[in-house]
Structure formats: structure tokens, C-alpha cells
Amino acid sequence: MLRKLLDYQSSLAERNRFFKTLQPALNALDTFLFEADVKTAQAPHIRDAVDIKRWMVLVVVALFPAILVAIWNTGLQSFVYSSGDYQLMDEYLASLGSLGDYFGFAFKNQRFLTILYLGAASFIPVMLVSYIAGGTVEAIFAIVRRHEIAEGFLVTGMLVPLILPPTIPLWMVAVGVAVGIILSKELFGGTGMNIMNPAMACRAFLFFAYPTKLSGDVWVGLNSTTVRESLVKMNNAAGRSGVDGYTQATKLAQFNVTPDIKQIHTSAIATNNLGSAVDHYPLIQKLFDKWSAAQEGVMKLGSLTADQLKAFVTGAVSEGGLGLNPGSYIDAYRFAGLQYNLGDTNGDWLFFLGNKLGSMGEPSGLACILGALIIALVGVGSWRTMLSVIVGAFFAASCFEWGSHLLGGEGGAWTAATYGFPAYKHLLLGGLAFGLVYMATDPVSSPDTGLGRVIYGFMIGLVVIVIRVINPAFPEGVMLAIILANCFHPLIDYYVVLKSRRKRRVALA
Secondary structure (H helix, E strand, C coil), X not given: CHHHHHHHHHHHHHHCHHHHHCHHHHHHHXXXXXXXXXXXXXXCCCCCCCCHHHHHHHHHHHCHHHHHHHHHHHHHHHHHXXXXXXXXXXXXXXXXXXXXXXXXXXXXXXXXXXXXXXXXHHHHHHHHHHHHHHHHHHHXXXXXXXXXXXXXXXXXHHHHHHCCCCCCCHHHHHHHHHHHHHHHCHHHCCCCCCCCCHHHHHHHHHHHHCXXXXXXXXXXXXXXXXXXXXXXXXXHHHCCCHHHCCCCCCHHHHHXXXXXXXXXXXXXXXXXXXXXXXXXXXXHHHHHHHHHHCCCCCCCCCCCXXXXXXXXXXXXXXXXXXXXXXXXXXXXXXXXXXHHCCCCCCCHHHHHHCCCCCXXXXXXXXXXXXXXXXXXXXXXXXXHHHHHHHHHHHHHHHHHHXXXXXXXXXXXXXXXXXXHCCHHHHCCCCCHHHHHHHHCCCCCCCCCCHHHHHHHHHHHHHHHHHHHHHCCCXXXXXXXXXXXXXXXXXXXXXXXHHHHHHHHHHHHC
């Protein structure tokens, strides 16, 4: 019946001007539902059922692990942070020590049903608006230009909700998708002609047009105001404040601290938990001995009270203190927890599995690895690009880490804390894993040559870390790094091809 209906619409298009105008949209529906009935018979084409539509569907399939984790993690965080119940929050934090306790918390009293509902309520509306707005723009341009509707938006429409926070207003999603698609793709001629990744262009437009909706406390629940009030209620009921208070800051926000916070400050804070295992311990002990000599009472480094530790870290340097501005102490305390895996929410395995705040699709490194395997195995994305991004990011982060220790005075103790951050942790934070798997590998906006993909990926990884560590305005550099590399990819391919041609000429000569 459906086949007959579509054939009837096609016959109307031959006789009716109105239906002829809508022919691209009707053809798009036909190709979406059915396999193409015409196959090429001569080289260089392959006689195969895998067309562009199914090629794009393979990418959507590779996104399934990230989608499932996005729904689960978004729902779980919303369930806990929006509850206003500090006992529930403490129970959740206590469950993060093991997977058994974690799932025990989630499945207790059938909480998982509420978690899945909240996650779906956050993700699905954004996805639907993304597809409707983007599909409408694609259809309009196809009708005006009188060409077929390309299937590229099958992937873009799914990527957009995964790189946005759950609190994003739906009208803003529609505006961002429409403007991003027009500026990044349609103005260049449509699918296959764009130089930038359309999903990244959508996010970049929203980021700069509505910065308060894509930064700050926007990463939990459906309404940021509700979550903020919930946390205030929990902190008041539990008697928590300052460094011990509940917060909805993302891990990248905790990483993005002022350069006034030095490595020695965060290491000194960590001595209460790790003792002499922290960096710069001999220098910290030397300064502490001088500072404690002027204080009343007996104190021992590593077993200080919260007030004593703060007094030492913020004390005057002339008296043996570490000279940190008291207003920056809370940020330094949280950075120390992130750097040294202190606290309930700072475990590396938690970051890898996906228990952290951020854009809906970015939390889980494990989900991204599963997606990367699917993409690489079916040949949709380049493993060279993905591996090069990792190498570039790790190389740049290692240069900052070891450079600060080797080149900075007193083992880098007085260099910025962000410089000495462990290199491997950068791979676990933010959207780097998601970006290198699903964004950097876009076949249209990335190089076509093997060497070009290596250079392109290395450039992305390098720029991500430079932005994170040096630029205080952008705690996450993945979006800007990929867009910048997109603009360079034609130049990269040009010089790689030019170099190979020169080698062939020399060989022939």
C-alpha cells in the first residue's frame, strides 16, 4: 500500500506543477523507506545496496552506545540533583565506590524507571526538534534548487542533541540547527560541499549567540533554576558550605582555574589525603615548618584541620605560607581533588564509564570507544584521524606537564596548576573522546589522504589542549579545534597530494 501511494504521488508530479515542486521531498521519503530500484551497471560504481542513506545509518548505529549512556546519565544526574534531598545525594555519592553499589542505588525501589523517564524527557525532545528544524531547512533548499534531498542530516540531526546540555530551550535548538545548517552547508552547495562539520557549526553558533545557555550551571536536569534551588536546599539541610558543599560544576569547569593557583597550592591541599605522595612535598614541608613555627599549637603536615590547611595555603609567603588568594581557595581545593582523584566523584573509572556532568553525549569514554570500533570496522570513519587526535592531545598535555616540572623553578612548584595536570586525564575530561570519534572523522570536512588525516588529527589534539590550558575563556577546546582544522583540511590535502606528485616525478625522471 505504501509503495502504491508513493508511486501515485510520483505520477501526480508528472501532471501537477505543485506536486512537481514537492518532488525532492517525495523522493527523499521514498529513498528513506525503500532501497533504490536503479543500480549502476558500469565502472567505477559498485553494484551494491549500500547507498549514502545506509552509509549514514551506519554512523547512527555507531552512536547508539553514546545515546544510551546520554539518556541514562542525564536521567540519573537529574534525579539526584533536582531532588532537594541531601540524604539521597549522600546515598548517591556513597554508591560511586563500586559498580555494584552504583547499580544498587539506581535500581533500588525501581528508581531506574524514573531515571530513564527523566533522561528520555531531556534527550528525545531535543532530538525531535533537531530533526524537524534541520529536515525542514534541507527540504526547502532541495525544493528551491530542484535537487534530491541528501541523507547527510540523518547523522547531523542525531549529533546535535548529543553535544548540547539538557537544559537548552527547544526554540534555541531549532534556531541553532537552522542557522548552522544554512551557514555551514547550504551556502556552500549542500551535502558534500561543506568545509565545516554542520553539527559543530550549530553548536558554535549557539555558543557565541547564547553563551549563558551553553556554559555555567546548565548541565543538569531540565531547568537550571530548579537544580540551583535544589542544591541550595540540600546544602542548607546538610549544613554544608564552601569546599564541602554540593555543586553542579562540571569537571572541566573545576579544571579551568585562574593562573594564580599554582601547582604547589593544589599539592599542599592534597597532603591531607596523600601525605608525602604529592608533588613538591619537600618544598611544601620546608615552608610548612617555617609557617607552623609562628603558629600556636602543635601541627603536623598531612593531618591539618580544614581551617589550618586553608590558613597555611593562603598565608603570607614571607611567613612560610603559600600566598594563595583566599577567594581562590575553593577552586584550588576542587582542582586538587580532580588532579589527585580525591573525593567521591573524581575517580578515573567514573570518568571513563560516564558518570560526570557535561553535554548529553560526552560523558562516557567507553561508549565512544565502542562507537569508534563500529566506525572503523565498517570503514565510515578514519582510524588514522582518531588515533592522531589522541596522540596530538597526549603530546601537547605531556609537553605542558613535563615542561612545567623541568623548566619551571623549584620543579615547577610555582607554575600554573593547569600546566602540571596529568596528561592522560585530558583524554577523560570533556568532549574530547566524543569529538575525536564522531566529529573529527566526518568524511566531508576532513582530509581524503592518509597522511593528511594524520596531520589533521594531530592538529586537533594539539589545539584542544592549548585552548584548555592557556585560554581561560574556553574550558573546552574541542569545538574550536575541530572547526579550525576543518578550515585547514583543503590546504592539508593540497600539500600532501603536491608532495606525492613531486615524488612520482622524481622517480620517473
